[in-house]
Amino acid sequence: MKKVAIIVAGGSGRRMGTDLPKQFLLVHNKPVLYYTLQTFLSAYDDMQVVLVLGEEYVDMGREIIDAWFDNERIKITIGGPTRFDSVKNGLALVEEESIIFVHDAVRCTVSKELIQRCYKTALETGSAVPAIKCSDSLRLLGEDGNSEALNREKVVLIQTPQVFHSKILLPAFNIDYKDWFTDEATVVEAFGMKVSLVEGEKNNIKITHPLDLEIAARIIQP
Numbered sequence: 001m002k003k004v005a006i007i008v009a010g011g012s013g014r015r016m017g018t019d020l021p022k023q024f025l026l027v028h029n030k031p032v033l034y035y036t037l038q039t040f041l042s043a044y045d046d047m048q049v050v051l052v053l054g055e056e057y058v059d060m061g062r063e064i065i066d067a068w069f070d071n072e073r074i075k076i077t078i079g080g081p082t083r084f085d086s087v088k089n090g091l092a093l094v095e096e097e098s099i100i101f102v103h104d105a106v107r108c109t110v111s112k113e114l115i116q117r118c119y120k121t122a123l124e125t126g127s128a129v130p131a132i133k134c135s136d137s138l139r140l141l142g143e144d145g146n147s148e149a150l151n152r153e154k155v156v157l158i159q160t161p162q163v164f165h166s167k168i169l170l171p172a173f174n175i176d177y178k179d180w181f182t183d184e185a186t187v188v189e190a191f192g193m194k195v196s197l198v199e200g201e202k203n204n205i206k207i208t209h210p211l212d213l214e215i216a217a218r219i220i221q222p
């Protein structure tokens with residue numbers, strides 16, 4: 001089955017607090033985005049990538065591709081105001097029936113094994129969403145300022161890549177945006193379908209705050 005990875009790199013990185021969006025910050029002298037692209041392209045020889053970039057960062061994205069990758073395997077498109085819009089713009093370039101991987105560019109410590117595990121499950125069930133157990137205690141906040149304990153065995157933390165058959169993901173994204181669409185799984189469920197969870201990886205962190213960049217540098221071998 002054809003394989004297309006939509007790598008979303010169109011965010012501004014407000015929580016990171018740097019002028020340059022976090023997907024372009026350096027880890028061991030290479031941009032975060034480099035590692036993400038490298039892992040996806042090496043997971044499968046026939047993996048194609050749609051890279052979604054903010055309009056003002058297209059040249060920077062092209063420089064990364066020209067320096068390290070075969071540009072025949074990577075198409076670029078422009079992101080939108082929300083992650084949902086950016087994914088939707090990426091999906092517009094998917095022309096053939098395929099397994100589609102949607103991945104945050106800033107999860108640059110994703111492993112090939114996780115990508116391959118997700119592919120196999122999506123091929124069998126139509127979807128694969130990586131999840132990990134939570135190792136902290138959890139509480140639900142009430143509006144009255146009180147809180148109640150949650151059973152952490154009933155909660156998982158969700159990662160990307162979120163992987164779907166194109167017959168599911170493409171029609172699902174025709175839905176109108178809702179502010180609780182934080183990932184592809186929420187969109188597909190709103191479309192009326194269930195998703196399959198697969199074992200995620202603790203190392204598959206999302207670079208969100210400055211400390212995450214230091215953790216990524218520890219995970220990635222220079």
Ligand SMILES: Nc1ccn([C@@H]2O[C@H](COP(=O)(O)OP(=O)(O)OP(=O)(O)O)[C@@H](O)[C@H]2O)c(=O)n1
Pocket residue numbers: 008009010011012013014015016021023052079080081082083084086087103104105106107206207208
């Ligand atoms: N309009 C958007 C928003 C986010 N993303 C991408 O979605 C991924 C996860 O988003 P997040 O960590 O929230 O990134 P930012 O939106 O850049 O960060 P912040 O919310 O702190 O501004 C990132 O790779 C980001 O570039 C995107 O392509 N387009």
Ligand SMILES: C[C@](O)(CO)[C@H](O)COP(=O)(O)O
Pocket residue numbers: 083104158159160182183184206208
């Ligand atoms: C898609 C995601 O990475 C799954 O955990 C997450 O929902 C993205 O959230 P963000 O607030 O856009 O970083």
